[in-house]
Amino acid sequence: MSQNYHIVCLSGTREKLQMAAMFASVAAATGDQVTVFFSMNALPFFIKDSDQVPTVEGQFGELMESEAGVPPFKQLFKSAAELGDAKLLPCSMALDLLQIDGDALDPELGPPTGLTRFLNDAEGGQLLTF
Amino acid sequence: MSEFKTIDARNTFCPGPLMELITYMKQAEVGDMLELLSTDSGTASDVPEWIDKVGHEMISSEKIDDVWHLKVRKLK
Numbered sequence: 222m223s224q225n226y227h228i229v230c231l232s233g234t235r236e237k238l239q240m241a242a243m244f245a246s247v248a249a250a251t252g253d254q255v256t257v258f259f260s261m262n263a264l265p266f267f268i269k270d271s272d273q274v275p276t277v278e279g280q281f282g283e284l285m286e287s288e289a290g291v292p293p294f295k296q297l298f299k300s301a302a303e304l305g306d307a308k309l310l311p312c313s314m315a316l317d318l319l320q321i322d323g324d325a326l327d328p329e330l331g332p333p334t335g336l337t338r339f340l341n342d343a344e345g346g347q348l349l350t351f
Numbered sequence: 352m353s354e355f356k357t358i359d360a361r362n363t364f365c366p367g368p369l370m371e372l373i374t375y376m377k378q379a380e381v382g383d384m385l386e387l388l389s390t391d392s393g394t395a396s397d398v399p400e401w402i403d404k405v406g407h408e409m410i411s412s413e414k415i416d417d418v419w420h421l422k423v424r425k426l427k
Contacts, residue, residue: 247366247397250373251404292367300370304377 224253225346227339232351233262235275235282235294241351242297249305254346257298258339259330260312263351265319266295267311267327295327302329310334355386360394361418368394369401372423376407379425384410387421395419 226248230241241257249255265273275294277283285291301307311326313333323333358375360368368389375385387398395412398421402409410422 243366246370247401250370251401288364290363290367292363292370297366297370300374304370304373 224248226253226255227343227346227348228255228257229348229350230257230259230263231261233266233275234278235285236278237351238263238266238275238294239285239291239297241349242292242294242301244349244351245301245307246297246305249301249307252305255301255305255307256339256342257301257307257309258312258334259309260315264311264315267309267330268319268321268325269327299329310339312336355384355422357386357388359388361388361390363389363391365391365393365397367391369397372398372421373401376423376425381425381427384422384424387419387423389419389421390417392419395421398423 228241228245232238245255245257259267265271266275277286298309302309309330311323311330311333313335316322316333356375358371360371368387368391372385372387379385389395399409399412402423407426408424410424413420
């Protein structure tokens with residue numbers, strides 16, 4: 222039976238972005254419904270042509286940075302959307318603070334979404350925060 | 352015909368090989384057989400799990416010289 226996962230992605234650290242992306246891609250590709258809500262320090266990585274590099278929290282972040290074979294988190298989120306129809310939604314508040322609109326983000330991101338809408342959609346599903 | 356399309360996902364870490372397999376699986380025709388090569392041990396247990404959940408066929412799983420050879424058939 223398929224699950225309904227709502228992933229809140231807030232942290233700008235490599236470890237948390239990576240784990241959220243792994244979770245989203247595997248769940249979506251397995252047939253689960255996945256919605257990812259990006260806000261706070263996680264959002265700026267999805268601005269078009271952003272060259273921002275996530276900070277490393279500890280040993281695993283360093284290991285992942287040094288291993289060429291670790292799939293980049295942005296590629297995994299993209300796979301989640303392309304292979305499993307995951308919805309990748311930017312937080313409208315965070316966009317307001319950054320003074321940009323949704324068009325400034327990578328094309329795989331969906332429409333700017335407020336918390337009320339996200340919470341309504343998340344009702345009855347599982348909520349995971351990274 | 353018993354011809355496998357080989358997907359070389361060696362030296363990439365989880366969930367890279369699984370995502371490669373799923374990408375090719377989407378493009379394949381029903382009945383097509385794929386062989387995934389992976390050096391990631393987690394992949395060797397994740398692929399049968401995914402195949403089982405999604406409803407395809409796991410033909411075989413074999414480790415040869417530190418490389419997993421995972422053979423699958425698309426069923427739907």
